[in-house]
Amino acid sequence: KNEVEQSPQNLTAQEGEFITINCSYSVGISALHWLQQHPGGGIVSLFMLSSGKKKHGRLIATINIQEKHSSLHITASHPRDSAVYICAADTDKLIFGTGTRLQVFP
Amino acid sequence: KAGVTQTPRYLIKTRGQQVTLSCSPISGHRSVSWYQQTPGQGLQFLFEYFSETQRNKGNFPGRFSGRQFSNSRSEMNVSTLELGDSALYLCASSSMTGTEAFFGQGTRLTVV
Numbered sequence: 001k002n003e004v005e006q007s008p009q010n011l012t013a014q015e016g017e018f019i020t021i022n023c024s025y026s027v028g029i030s031a032l033h034w035l036q037q038h039p040g041g042g043i044v045s046l047f048m049l050s051s052g053k054k055k056h057g058r059l060i061a062t063i064n065i066q067e068k069h070s071s072l073h074i075t076a077s078h079p080r081d082s083a084v085y086i087c088a089a090d091t092d093k094l095i096f097g098t099g100t101r102l103q104v105f106p
Numbered sequence: 107k108a109g110v111t112q113t114p115r116y117l118i119k120t121r122g123q124q125v126t127l128s129c130s131p132i133s134g135h136r137s138v139s140w141y142q143q144t145p146g147q148g149l150q151f152l153f154e155y156f157s158e159t160q161r162n163k164g165n166f167p168g169r170f171s172g173r174q175f176s177n178s179r180s181e182m183n184v185s186t187l188e189l190g191d192s193a194l195y196l197c198a199s200s201s202m203t204g205t206e207a208f209f210g211q212g213t214r215l216t217v218v
Contacts, residue, residue: 041194043209093162096149
């Protein structure tokens with residue numbers, strides 16, 4: 001079993017829909033990262049959180065330390081949100097989930 | 107301020123050769139980490155350097171090595187290349203371990 005599990009693996013949505021991506025981890029962490037990767041490979045750090053909830057624009061990330069679970073929500077999804085979203089557990093190194101491929105259609 | 111710069115962006119090498127990849131972190135950042143991304147294994151941690159010292163190493167063979175210079179720029183080297191080393195190699199910098207990481211665009215290495 002992987003130390004960091006993400007679901008779903010693939011997600012298709014219509015523009016405007018509310019999106020949720022889930023991440024569960026089995027290791028002790030100092031923080032949980034959410035990353036976005038567009039075709040071509042570049043990775044952008046979206047959130048780094050160790051408790052509670054963070055919001056940036058239409059993106060919201062939450063974490064439940066007791067349940068070892070984090071979610072990334074996208075409100076009012078847009079085609080430009082199409083990307084791979086990756087969660088990573090921050091131990092003494094980053095341990096990555098396998099990613100969620102999101103496609104948002106107009 | 108300038109982001110993380112990786113060079114070269116693309117590289118084709120032959121089996122058995124060696125390769126050196128470079129990463130220039132954001133100015134003021136002292137921590138540089140390297141990652142390998144392949145379709146089969148996803149993203150995996152290679153190693154982390156902080157102030158010229160290797161702080162942590164992932165589960166990769168000794169053919170993979172790295173170093174960091176006094177200006178925080180880092181290089182990673184892969185010797186005796188194998189076909190399976192074909193991957194996107196990403197580096198990330200942060201001001202210190204445990205803070206937000208900023209990623210470069212990656213170097214796509216193809217071994218033929």
